Amino acid sequence: xxxxxxxxxxxxxxxxxxxxxxxxxxxxxxxxxxxxxxxxxxxxxxxxxxxxxxxxxxxxxxxxxxxxxxxxxxxxxxxxxxxxxxxxxxxxxxxxxxxxxxxxxxxxxxxxxxxxxxxxxxxxxxxxxxxxxxxxxxxxxxxxxxxxxxxxxxxxxxxxxxxxxxxxxxxxxxxxxxxxxxxxxxxxxxxxxxxxxxxxxxxxxxxxxxxxxxxxxxxxxxxxxxxxxxxxxxxxxxxxxxxxxxxxxxxxxx
Amino acid sequence: xxxxxxxxxxxxxxxxxxxxxxxxxxxxxxxxxxxxxxxxxxxxxxxxxxxxxxxxxxxxxxxxxxxxxxxxxxxxxxxxxxxxxxxxxxxxxxxxxxxxxxxxxxxxxxxxxxxxxxxxxxxxxxxxxxxxxxxxxxxxxxxxxxxxxxxxxxxxxxxxxxxxxxxxxxxxxxxxxxxxxxxxxxxxxxxxxxxxxxxxxxxxxxxxxxxxxxxxxxxxxxxxxxxxxxxxxxxxxxxxxxxxxxxxxxxxxxxxxxxxxxxxxxxxxx
Numbered sequence: 001x002x003x004x005x006x007x008x009x010x011x012x013x014x015x016x017x018x019x020x021x022x023x024x025x026x027x028x029x030x031x032x033x034x035x036x037x038x039x040x041x042x043x044x045x046x047x048x049x050x051x052x053x054x055x056x057x058x059x060x061x062x063x064x065x066x067x068x069x070x071x072x073x074x075x076x077x078x079x080x081x082x083x084x085x086x087x088x089x090x091x092x093x094x095x096x097x098x099x100x101x102x103x104x105x106x107x108x109x110x111x112x113x114x115x116x117x118x119x120x121x122x123x124x125x126x127x128x129x130x131x132x133x134x135x136x137x138x139x140x141x142x143x144x145x146x147x148x149x150x151x152x153x154x155x156x157x158x159x160x161x162x163x164x165x166x167x168x169x170x171x172x173x174x175x176x177x178x179x180x181x182x183x184x185x186x187x188x189x190x191x192x193x194x195x196x197x198x199x200x201x202x203x204x205x206x207x208x209x210x211x212x213x214x215x216x217x218x219x220x221x222x223x224x225x226x227x228x229x230x231x232x233x234x235x236x237x238x239x240x241x242x243x244x245x246x247x248x249x250x251x252x253x254x
Numbered sequence: 255x256x257x258x259x260x261x262x263x264x265x266x267x268x269x270x271x272x273x274x275x276x277x278x279x280x281x282x283x284x285x286x287x288x289x290x291x292x293x294x295x296x297x298x299x300x301x302x303x304x305x306x307x308x309x310x311x312x313x314x315x316x317x318x319x320x321x322x323x324x325x326x327x328x329x330x331x332x333x334x335x336x337x338x339x340x341x342x343x344x345x346x347x348x349x350x351x352x353x354x355x356x357x358x359x360x361x362x363x364x365x366x367x368x369x370x371x372x373x374x375x376x377x378x379x380x381x382x383x384x385x386x387x388x389x390x391x392x393x394x395x396x397x398x399x400x401x402x403x404x405x406x407x408x409x410x411x412x413x414x415x416x417x418x419x420x421x422x423x424x425x426x427x428x429x430x431x432x433x434x435x436x437x438x439x440x441x442x443x444x445x446x447x448x449x450x451x452x453x454x455x456x457x458x459x460x461x462x463x464x465x466x467x468x469x470x471x472x473x474x475x476x477x478x479x480x481x482x483x484x485x486x487x488x489x490x491x492x493x494x495x496x497x498x499x500x501x502x503x504x505x506x507x508x509x510x511x512x513x514x515x516x517x518x519x520x521x522x523x524x
Contacts, residue, residue, distance in 0.1 A: 166475060
């Protein structure tokens with residue numbers, strides 16, 4: 001008897017758990033005040049600024065929680081297309097935004113360009129892009145799939161140089177980390193990344209960077225679990241307050 | 255002593271309360287694998303499989319995993335022997351520490367390796383200074399990362415075999431005048447061979463699948479440090495079909511490895 005009751009209970013619990021899994025609309029869309037959670041998928045290079053913007057947004061809208069997923073833009077696009085519950089996508093390049101199918105109209109909100117990052121004090125004496133072609137130098141670049149890698153490719157094409165990297169990192173922050181740890185002599189990262197890590201790395205600007213300026217598009221997603229929150233967050237990023245945070249971090253206004 | 259009664263077969267049907275979750279568990283483990291096979295681009299599979307990139311990644315993976323396994327054997331068997339046979343103070347603590355890489359997220363292992371063996375690391379700085387040699391971003395770095403993650407599998411397996419082995423043979427060898435080294439080589443090692451083989455196979459399989467520590471410590475450069483799992487991860491972002499093909503290759507290798515691990519070898523793992 002007890003066994004049968006237990007079995008019934010277990011089936012019930014399993015059923016409940018499964019149905020709970022299927023019905024994952026934790027942030028129910030509301031007509032009026034904002035609430036719930038806003039899932040923002042943002043390019044790795046936006047880590048610092050968007051974390052700040054998220055805090056400001058939460059302060060302006062009590063009861064809303066912003067949750068970030070920072071990674072290489074190509075990985076994020078892939079995750080969204082596979083059904084990850086994203087409300088907002090901010091990509092470091094239009095190409096990766098285009099890869100996402102179900103989205104609202106993207107708006108370019110900032111621009112960014114590449115800079116050479118070297119460990120503090122530049123121990124290897126890096127002077128410019130030509131150092132990236134020297135076999136003895138330890139060099140990190142972004143993989144071509146991610147925007148910073150695509151931009152790097154354009155830069156080297158413009159300079160007619162063939163880089164000899166030691167590692168192709170999966171996002172810009174990974175490349176930056178290798179510099180700040182001193183594991184590589186130089187890497188190509190964004191100007192904003194150099195600024196964000198200015199205690200540990202020095203930046204060297206170079207003229208060819210202007211050949212590969214990245215436009216950063218942001219868009220709400222049509223399958224967003226929290227459409228109201230998504231729209232509010234995008235509006236916040238585009239607002240004067242949002243622009244101020246971004247430009248202070250070294251991004252250029254579009 | 256261990257005269258356990260043979261489990262009696264209780265008549266009647268299997269209890270639903272066990273069968274149902276068991277079936278769910280089975281489905282949970284198998285469905286992703288079936289999905290991988292179902293999604294495979296079978297028509298273009300051969301051409302993708304024999305493309306230069308896949309071959310390169312596979313070759314690098316096999317070479318690195320094999321060298322890492324040899325490294326683990328050279329260091330792991332003595333370590334297992336020490337844990338099983340020597341009178342060590344705080345042996346339980348040491349054993350726990352040895353198994354840390356087993357449960358540690360591999361990325362954390364990669365960060366730790368970078369901080370110790372990196373160019374500015376505690377040990378790596380000396381290597382660079384004295385020998386002008388640094389491990390990160392090299393194939394040797396991949397091997398180090400894989401060995402770090404995989405060695406506990408070997409140590410645990412071999413230690414288990416050592417504990418299960420009858421110490422009287424070693425004692426007999428000792429009374430006949432054999433030194434400890436001779437005893438180890440001629441008596442202990444042959445008696446634990448199945449455990450060593452099982453451990454080595456597991457260790458190799460773990461090394462082959464290593465991702466986190468490798469990409470963190472050794473970076474990613476095709477032909478030098480891009481092993482199969484790294485190639486799968488990067489391919490997923492541009493060409494998911496290639497990722498599926500690469501995954502199937504790894505799946506196949508895993509199945510072959512497990513199938514070759516016959517019951518008697520696994521018995522050494524207790």
